[in-house]
Amino acid sequence: MAKECHVCLLWLIILCPLPTGTSGAEETHVFFSSGENVRLPCNNALSDCTSTVWNYNRHSETVELVAGGSLKTDIMRRERLSLGSDCSLNIKKVKKEDYGFYICQQYVNGEQYGPAARVYLQALHVSSSLSQTGIRAGRSVTLYCQLDLYASTCGDLVNYEGYQLMWVNQAGENLMKDSRYQISDNFSSRCMITLTTKLLKEDHNREWRCQLTQRNQLKTSASFTVKYSASTTTTAALIPVATTNSVMTSSQVPRLPDDKESSSHAQTTASAPTQQEAETKFCMTFGSLIRVIVIIVEIVVFAAPTVILLQIICARRAGRKNLHPEEDRDACNIRCKSQLKG
Numbered sequence: 232m233a234k235e236c237h238v239c240l241l242w243l244i245i246l247c248p249l250p251t252g253t254s255g256a257e258e259t260h261v262f263f264s265s266g267e268n269v270r271l272p273c274n275n276a277l278s279d280c281t282s283t284v285w286n287y288n289r290h291s292e293t294v295e296l297v298a299g300g301s302l303k304t305d306i307m308r309r310e311r312l313s314l315g316s317d318c319s320l321n322i323k324k325v326k327k328e329d330y331g332f333y334i335c336q337q338y339v340n341g342e343q344y345g346p347a348a349r350v351y352l353q354a355l356h357v358s359s360s361l362s363q364t365g366i367r368a369g370r371s372v373t374l375y376c377q378l379d380l381y382a383s384t385c386g387d388l389v390n391y392e393g394y395q396l397m398w399v400n401q402a403g404e405n406l407m408k409d410s411r412y413q414i415s416d417n418f419s420s421r422c423m424i425t426l427t428t429k430l431l432k433e434d435h436n437r438e439w440r441c442q443l444t445q446r447n448q449l450k451t452s453a454s455f456t457v458k459y460s461a462s463t464t465t466t467a468a469l470i471p472v473a474t475t476n477s478v479m480t481s482s483q484v485p486r487l488p489d490d491k492e493s494s495s496h497a498q499t500t501a502s503a504p505t506q507q508e509a510e511t512k513f514c515m516t517f518g519s520l521i522r523v524i525v526i527i528v529e530i531v532v533f534a535a536p537t538v539i540l541l542q543i544i545c546a547r548r549a550g551r552k553n554l555h556p557e558e559d560r561d562a563c564n565i566r567c568k569s570q571l572k573g
Contacts, residue, residue: 253488258349262443263325264356264453271350273335276318280339282344283318289331289381296333296540320350329355331381332352354379357441357453366457368432374455376441378422386424393446397422402437435459 242375263269276283285297295308297314311323319526322329335348359366360373376396378385388394398414406412406426416424440454480543 250564255345258351260351260353262353262355262378262451262452263330264354265326267325267451269322269325269352269506270315271320271322271333271335271352272348273318273320274339275335275345276348277337277339277344280316280318282339283314284338285314286334286336286337287331288334312377322352323467325352327354327356327379330379343459351381353381353383355443355451355453357455359455366430368430368434368459371394371429373425373427373442374439376424376426376453378443380422384421388416394450395444396422397444398424399440399442400424401440402513406439430457432459434480492553 257274259272259274261269261271273283273285278302283297283300284295287294287296294306295303297303297320300318302309302312302314308322308329311325313321313323315321318335320333320335322485330352333350334351335350337344355378358375360375362545365422366372368450369556376398376399378396380388396416398412400406400409400499407414413427414424424441426441434457436456436458438454440452442452443450
């Protein structure tokens with residue numbers, strides 16, 4: 232019996248792999264929207280980060296970011312990178328071009344120690360079918376929410392790992408059930424979900440948000456906010472929303488206007504009615520002047536023939552008197568005598 236136990240133990244020692252530098256690497260997905268601060272974990276870190284090396288890979292090009300626990304001095308975006316106390320790589324105000332594949336490794340005495348920690352940084356962003364100046368009430372707009380993946384397929388994330396993209400309103404309600412919106416997705420070729428709707432006047436300051444979740448847990452989100460200006464010209468802004476993911480949570484708070492900007496906006500809004508009133512008064516004065524001119528023209532047009540006709544009649548009468556002065560005197564004498572006899 233004891234001999235059989237020793238044989239079993241020997242087989243367990245042979246079959247069980249020992250930790251070596253060639254063992255499998257651990258993979259982590261980190262999702263972000265532009266403007267956030269993200270943390271890339273180094274799950275194989277030792278107590279001292281002096282053995283830590285971070286490499287970045289994209290388009291088959293590898294760039295060494297950290298060596299011996301220190302940032303390299305000859306790399307781009309160095310001002311946005313930092314190494315955490317736990318050897319994690321921190322990126323400030325992450326941009327779309329930051330997405331890609333990062334790997335954290337430990338080197339002791341010039342040799343790799345333990346497994347590599349692989350981190351895939353995936354970008355979520357929202358865009359519009361209309362330019363900012365073209366967005367106004369009454370027009371139809373399509374919003375595109377796309378997840379840019381590196382070394383991953385959308386089908387695997389959706390079908391096997393439980394990831395999902397959805398459009399929600401400001402209250403967090405899924406817009407798929409609202410008949411006002413037409414929502415469609417394309418997960419076969421790329422991770423994209425679109426929202427199409429007709430903009431209404433009351434959509435001013437309305438926000439639509441695209442969320443990425445994994446088994447109902449929010450990973451990150453990006454939003455689209457509509458703003459109508461006083462002159463009915465509409466502008467829109469993409470505003471990153473407070474997000475959470477399995478690795479780090481970070482929010483990008485929209486900048487509030489300062490006092491000078493608020494005062495300038497108030498003055499602009501207040502001056503608009505004054506200008507409109509001046510234009511209205513000018514139009515009324517100009518219209519009255521036109522009406523007076525029309526009346527004068529009508530009088531001249533209709534009175535001129537009458538004056539000419541009267542002049543002709545008077546001229547004829549005056550001519551007859553000049554031609555028969557004696558007849559007129561005789562007629563007058565006869566009338567006078569008849570009146571005296573009567």
